[in-house]
Amino acid sequence: MLDTVTLAGTYITTKGHRKSRSLSRLRIVRRYVSPIGLVLLWQIACSVNLLSTRVVASPVQIGVTGWMLVRDGTLPFNLGVSLLRAGIGLGLAISLGVMLALVAGLSRIGEDVVDAPLQVLRTLPALALVPLFILWFGIGETPKVLLVALGATFPIYLNLHKGIRSIDPKLLEMASMLGLSRWQTIRDIFLPGALPDFLTGLRYAVGVSWLMLVVAEQVNAESGIGHMMMDAQDFLRTDIILVGLVVYGVLGLISDQIVRLLESALLAWRPDARRGSAL
Structure with missing residues (x-):
């Protein structure tokens, strides 16, 4: 009887794992169907001359140009500089954002x-700061x-500050009852509790860092993806720009x-993280 129950449990577990893997594959397919469909429509529009390739290069033309830039070393070099x-x-932003959020989040003063x-x-708009940054720090x-x-x-600071301020007061009371020091309270209560908000801020910060890089590399730059695009603008090379x-x-x-x-690994203990991975 026990063996039968064990086999049944093993079968159910295996079936559940298979179902989870199938759902994961389905989610991957769903995620990339629409971008691939848009690229196909773009190529068709260029092929039947609905879109002029002089104004908007076709995906095939972009692929060929990209491969040529890889072969002659232009793209790898500029990509390395941009990275x-x-x-x-981003490393400076994380360090500064965390430090400022701790100062502002842990003290009213x-x-x-x-x-x-x-x-x-x-x-302040980023473009307005470019002339000042050039004057202060050179080119x-x-x-x-x-x-x-x-x-x-800013995304790091704002989200981590919110996470620190949102810590349950009951946890702080428990830390006080246990006699935890200020550093122990920060390490064991504030930082773990604010980790989800920090990771949300990190996702925003990563996106903002690429946006700011576009601005930075198109002003007095001699290398980088943005510089490559600005050179292509002078020669009307929309394929290189794309x-x-x-x-x-x-x-x-x-x-x-x-x-x-990283978020899934660090927040695996949260029920919503487990549900999200199964969707």
């Missing part, structure tokens, strides 16, 4: 000192990295997927 700028800028200037900076790599860092700092846009889009998608995987 380095975005990576350094810190919030009064930090929050108002950040809200002012957050509303080298520093202003480009700092522009990326500036734009990506290659650059595709690269930016792919980089944004890949980086977002990386953060989502």
